[in-house]
Amino acid sequence: MIETSYVYGLLGGLMIGCAAAMLLLGNGRIMGASGIIGGLVDGSARGDWQGPALFIAGLIAAPWLAILVTGLAADTNATSNPVVLVAAGLLVGLGARLANGCTSGHGVCGISRLSMRGIGATVLYLLAGGVTVALFRHVLGVI
């Protein structure tokens, strides 16, 4: 049985991969969300801030426009627990910058070039994510 979410997942995944391919072959940049965002936030992008700023503008505006045009509903279904949201955000931001990458940089761009760093990072964050969900959902019942 093929779920429709698999088809959308594959289609959306191909779009993500094409976006990364476009940035690599066009501008010679690795499409890592945490690197692009973090470089602007901590100033490490230095002279090259226009590219990251425009990338982020597109990243925010395109889903907004798509929802506006199609009239489809979108929801993150995120928790409304402010402690969980803030703790999770801090961990994601800190961890991704320490690791020099997140799901897009290490996961998509790293694995596709068979980088040991990308593969190692992906194995470890999947492991930590799995343990966290198991602990906070099934043991503690918080999420």
Added chain:
Amino acid sequence: MRGLISLLSGGLFGLGLLVSGMTDTTRVQGWLDIFGAWDPTLAFVLGGAILPMAVAWRVAARRAAPLVGGAFPPPPSGGITPRLAIGSLIFGAGWGLAGLCPGPAFASLSFGGWEGLAFAAAMLAGMLLAVPAKRIGRVAA
């Protein structure tokens, strides 16, 4: 031209995240929830994203330079360092806790409500915390 490519790439990335379900925290947490109602959708997302990018790396290896100038990124160096391992574990814990990572957090800003804004603000603060954390790590090492 560089700016246009950045804008279009960011836009396509955002649409892909929306279409694939990566901006839906129930899908992400469903994928990580191996002891619950496991949702394999994210395997299709990652697989779909790796395919065109694997082709792109092969094309890049045969070209001297990117289309609009500059240089291709150097090969990954340093191997799996303690910082990479610790950072990835911290990142994964946060990803599991809320079901959001940096790309989807920004792609969903227009419809994610105050929850999305709170997560994104905390994420930016976490990114700033990484600057002194790296310095402490260097001193310790």
